[in-house]
Amino acid sequence: MFESQVLSDSIIKEKEIKKINTLLNKSIYSQHERVALACHILFNSGHDSCLSGQITAKVEDDLYITQTLGWGFDEVTVSNLLTVDSNLDVIEGDGIPNPANRFHSWIYNLRPDVNCILHTHAQYTSALSMLGIPLEISHMDCCILYDDVAYLEQWPGVPISNSEGDIISSALGDKNALLLGHHGLITVGRSIEEATCLALVFEKAAKLQLLALSAGEIKKIDFSLGIEAREWLKLDARISATFNYYVRRVLS
Numbered sequence: 001m002f003e004s005q006v007l008s009d010s011i012i013k014e015k016e017i018k019k020i021n022t023l024l025n026k027s028i029y030s031q032h033e034r035v036a037l038a039c040h041i042l043f044n045s046g047h048d049s050c051l052s053g054q055i056t057a058k059v060e061d062d063l064y065i066t067q068t069l070g071w072g073f074d075e076v077t078v079s080n081l082l083t084v085d086s087n088l089d090v091i092e093g094d095g096i097p098n099p100a101n102r103f104h105s106w107i108y109n110l111r112p113d114v115n116c117i118l119h120t121h122a123q124y125t126s127a128l129s130m131l132g133i134p135l136e137i138s139h140m141d142c143c144i145l146y147d148d149v150a151y152l153e154q155w156p157g158v159p160i161s162n163s164e165g166d167i168i169s170s171a172l173g174d175k176n177a178l179l180l181g182h183h184g185l186i187t188v189g190r191s192i193e194e195a196t197c198l199a200l201v202f203e204k205a206a207k208l209q210l211l212a213l214s215a216g217e218i219k220k221i222d223f224s225l226g227i228e229a230r231e232w233l234k235l236d237a238r239i240s241a242t243f244n245y246y247v248r249r250v251l252s
Ligand SMILES: [Zn+2]
Pocket: 052, 053, 119, 120, 121, 183, 184
C-alpha cells in the first residue's frame, strides 16, 4: 500500500506544504529590482493603460519606493524609481511621484500588514468595472482571491485628495483586493510578489467572469473549499515561485 493511502488528508497536506516551503526558491532580487520587475510583469499581463497605474513598496515606516510620474510600466528601471515619504515628498531620485499615490498612505496607515500596494487599469477589470457588479471568484485558478475582494461601486473621482484616500482605504477594509467601479483594481500584499500575483489573478478572474457571463449564469463554489484553496495558494513559497516564473518570462 502506498504511504499516501495510509496517511490522513491533513498529514498529507502538512507534508506537501513543508516540501513546497523547503524546495521552492526564494527571490534573488533586491527590493528595487522586484518593484521594477513587477512593473514589467504587469505591463506584459494586460495591465498596460498608458501612464495609469501605480506601485508602492514599503522600505520602512513612512518611506516607500514608487515609479516616477511620466514613465510607463514598461519603462521602469531601478535607476528611475523614487523613494518618497507618506506626503509624497521625494527623499531619493529625480522626478515626482504620481499624485494619485496619495491614497496609498491611507491604506498603509490602516493596514500594518501591507508592504506593497498596486493599482492598475487592467483591460478586463476596467470592462467589468463598468457593469456595476462585483468581481466573482468562481474558478480554482482564482481562489487566491476567494472571499478577499471588496467592491467600491461608486466612482469617487480622480484619487488625488485625502477624501479619496479615506473612501478607498475604508472600502478595502481587511481585504487584499478592491474593485473600483468605473476605474480599475487595487491589490495589497505582505510582499511585492504577493501584491503582483493578486493583481494578475484579479485580471484573469475579471476576464473569466466576462466570458462566463456571455455564456450563462455563474455558479458559486463551495465556501469552505474556496477558503481552503485560498490558504493553499497563498503560501509564501508558492507566491515567490510564481513571481519568479513571471520574472523569467519578462527577462527572456
Ligand atoms: Zn487609477
